[in-house]
Amino acid sequence: GAVQLSAxxxxxxxxxxxxxxxxxxxxxxYWTNDSSGEFVASTDGKGGxxxxxxxxxxxxxxxxxxxxxxxxxxxxxxxxxxxTEQWCRYIFRMENKYYGVKSLKDGAAVAYExxxxx
Numbered sequence: 001g002a003v004q005l006s007a008x009x010x011x012x013x014x015x016x017x018x019x020x021x022x023x024x025x026x027x028x029x030y031w032t033n034d035s036s037g038e039f040v041a042s043t044d045g046k047g048g049x050x051x052x053x054x055x056x057x058x059x060x061x062x063x064x065x066x067x068x069x070x071x072x073x074x075x076x077x078x079x080x081x082x083x084t085e086q087w088c089r090y091i092f093r094m095e096n097k098y099y100g101v102k103s104l105k106d107g108a109a110v111a112y113e114x115x116x117x118x
Contacts, residue, residue, distance in 0.1 A: 002092035002099060007072045010091060013116055014066070014074060020115040023047055031064060039064050041078050074100065 005013065014033050021029045026047025031039040045058040062085075064078035073088035089100025089112065099111040 002094035004072075004104075005091045005093060005098075007068065010068050010072065010074060013091075014068060016118055017116040018118070020117075022113045024110060024112070033066050037065050037067055039066060041080075043080075 015035045017033045019029075019031050019033060019039075023029065024047075027043050027045055029041055029043040031041040033039055040061060041064050042061045043059060045060055060080055062078040062080040064076060066074065066076045069075050069088055071088075072090065074091050075086075075088040077084065077086040087102065089102060090104055091114070092099045092101070092111070098114040098116055100114055101109040101111050103109045
């Protein structure tokens, strides 16, 4: 029942949005999409974040950038202490929640949960 957001919907949603992202490993991360395309991210590190940047259970911050790619994906790069996280996701809305997936063709692609608020 999820509906993919169009590029115009994403252009309205993403700039200035406060983002909360739940990782598969159990971490919660936060940032605000600045209209300049930059942000500062923080994580509680409860499940680690990517490649064990600060280790499980250790909070961390990183500087990042975001943009909307030509193919309609929300792209993020975060420079955590010790590693770089980079990804692009197609964004879907289901009821009042948002989910991002890496691929539209892979039916088994993991859906990552996001909250976008202004």
